[in-house]
Amino acid sequence: xxxxxxxxxxxxxxDAERPNAEGADGREGAEPDxxxxxSTASPVDKPSTTIPSSDDRPESExxxxxxxxxxxxxxxxxxxxxxxxxxxxVKSDRDNVHQFFLRDDTARGERELRSEVERLLGKEVSKLDxxxxxxLVAMDHPEEVAATLRSWGYDYLE
Amino acid sequence: MLTYTTYSEAGGVGKTTISAxxxxxxxxxxYDVLVVDMDPQDGSLSYLLDVDDExxxxxxxxxxxxxxxxxxxxxxxxxxETEHGVDVVPSHNMLERLTELLMKTADLxxxxxxxxxxxxPMHEQLLRVIREADVPSRYDVLVVDPPATAGxxxxxxxxxxxxxxxxxELSGKGxxxxxxxxxxxxxxxxxxxxxxxxxxxxxxxVKGTSDQESYLAELEELGFDVPVVVRDRTSLMxxxxxRQCSAFTYVERHRKRKRDxxxxxLSQFETLAEHLVAQVGLNxxxxxxxxxDA
Numbered sequence: 001x002x003x004x005x006x007x008x009x010x011x012x013x014x015d016a017e018r019p020n021a022e023g024a025d026g027r028e029g030a031e032p033d034x035x036x037x038x039s040t041a042s043p044v045d046k047p048s049t050t051i052p053s054s055d056d057r058p059e060s061e062x063x064x065x066x067x068x069x070x071x072x073x074x075x076x077x078x079x080x081x082x083x084x085x086x087x088x089x090v091k092s093d094r095d096n097v098h099q100f101f102l103r104d105d106t107a108r109g110e111r112e113l114r115s116e117v118e119r120l121l122g123k124e125v126s127k128l129d130x131x132x133x134x135x136l137v138a139m140d141h142p143e144e145v146a147a148t149l150r151s152w153g154y155d156y157l158e
Numbered sequence: 159m160l161t162y163t164t165y166s167e168a169g170g171v172g173k174t175t176i177s178a179x180x181x182x183x184x185x186x187x188x189y190d191v192l193v194v195d196m197d198p199q200d201g202s203l204s205y206l207l208d209v210d211d212e213x214x215x216x217x218x219x220x221x222x223x224x225x226x227x228x229x230x231x232x233x234x235x236x237x238x239e240t241e242h243g244v245d246v247v248p249s250h251n252m253l254e255r256l257t258e259l260l261m262k263t264a265d266l267x268x269x270x271x272x273x274x275x276x277x278x279p280m281h282e283q284l285l286r287v288i289r290e291a292d293v294p295s296r297y298d299v300l301v302v303d304p305p306a307t308a309g310x311x312x313x314x315x316x317x318x319x320x321x322x323x324x325x326x327e328l329s330g331k332g333x334x335x336x337x338x339x340x341x342x343x344x345x346x347x348x349x350x351x352x353x354x355x356x357x358x359x360x361x362x363x364v365k366g367t368s369d370q371e372s373y374l375a376e377l378e379e380l381g382f383d384v385p386v387v388v389r390d391r392t393s394l395m396x397x398x399x400x401r402q403c404s405a406f407t408y409v410e411r412h413r414k415r416k417r418d419x420x421x422x423x424l425s426q427f428e429t430l431a432e433h434l435v436a437q438v439g440l441n442x443x444x445x446x447x448x449x450x451d452a
Binding site: 091 | 159161254255257258261268275285289294307308309310313317318319320321322339340343344347349352353354355356357380381382383437438
């Protein structure tokens with residue numbers, strides 16, 4: 001991001017039928033395969049500070065701060081009824097959208113994890129719930145997260 | 159062609175009113191303008207310009223259907239003409255599920271693609287739709303108004319427009335939102351292999367306190383153009399939302415007495431629009447279309 005104009009998204013259209021002409025800097029991103037390459041080091045992947053840490057997240061997911069009663073505090077009903085029963089849709093309270101860019105193996109792993117968790121619970125699990133639950137579990141295991149990053153070669157980065 | 163996304167990490171800074179009024183200012187200057195409303199919230203630009211009547215109609219064709227490759231008709235049928243001839247692709251409730259629907263499409267496309275390494279370009283779908291609809295040859299200006307959250311709406315908007323216009327309030331919060339936005343955009347540029355420019359930062363609702371003067375100085379130090387500072391015009395903006403129109407139309411039709419300071423705000427939107435046009439070297443609309451330097 002810089003002051004002034006960015007790329008021309010339609011630069012290719014004027015002089016080529018196929019959108020494969022390169023921009024002046026040689027990295028015009030019209031080629032889908034190339035520009036969507038998963039990147040393990042993308043800042044977009046980084047958890048933001050808005051994700052609750054293991055210290056301050058609600059113990060039983062019964063009283064998220066995002067659903068206040070009329071006076072701003074959770075109502076009794078909200079405290080008593082578990083979130084998945086109380087919410088109107090799977091997106092309820094999920095105002096923070098964090099995009100995951102996954103490598104194929106990870107996406108496959110997610111499918112396997114989902115079936116395994118579904119087997120344990122004996123019911124279907126939505127992908128959004130699965131991902132958030134998995135993320136919360138990971139927050140309790142920072143050492144294992146670090147070990148995985150090491151296995152990707154993090155120790156060799158500057 | 160001039161293309162930009164209006165975005166601010168903080169809500170309530172007048173993102174939608176600035177999008178709408180810039181679009182109207184471009185149209186009044188003679189340009190053909192298309193605004194794509196990607197904000198699923200009820201108080202979005204399509205509400206302001208009074209074309210959100212089909213947002214909750216389940217069967218209605220809408221932008222999301224086009225983005226996931228399941229349109230129900232031509233793109234041109236999505237477009238609604240609003241005041242001053244500004245064309246708008248209205249918001250639809252299906253935009254709330256854009257993330258989920260793009261991911262489902264990605265699963266399907268990748269599972270069925272002959273190349274096992276194929277990656278579905280999830281953030282390039284708006285650009286694809288716009289290209290396929292021949293928008294660059296039909297319009298001079300494209301404005302995309304995404305919701306104020308990071309996610310596929312914003313990523314698609316930036317991939318399609320490559321330019322940002324950042325409305326913000328002059329406060330600690332506003333400054334933080336610019337810094338946060340910088341991180342996000344840097345990440346996106348690397349991820350998508352594109353360059354994103356900031357055409358302008360627009361302090362909005364400014365009341366002129368000394369703190370705000372210093373924030374303004376810091377903002378200019380970041381190197382962003384600040385072509386206008388829009389003063390606090392609460393009554394004008396509330397009037398626009400009540401009457402569902404731009405500030406131009408509100409002052410023309412609904413103010414019995416013209417107020418100099420409101421006319422000044424209108425001329426600021428015109429100045430801003432001219433500044434944005436100049437940034438990409440768009441030729442004046444009188445020029446033959448063939449000479450327009452896209």
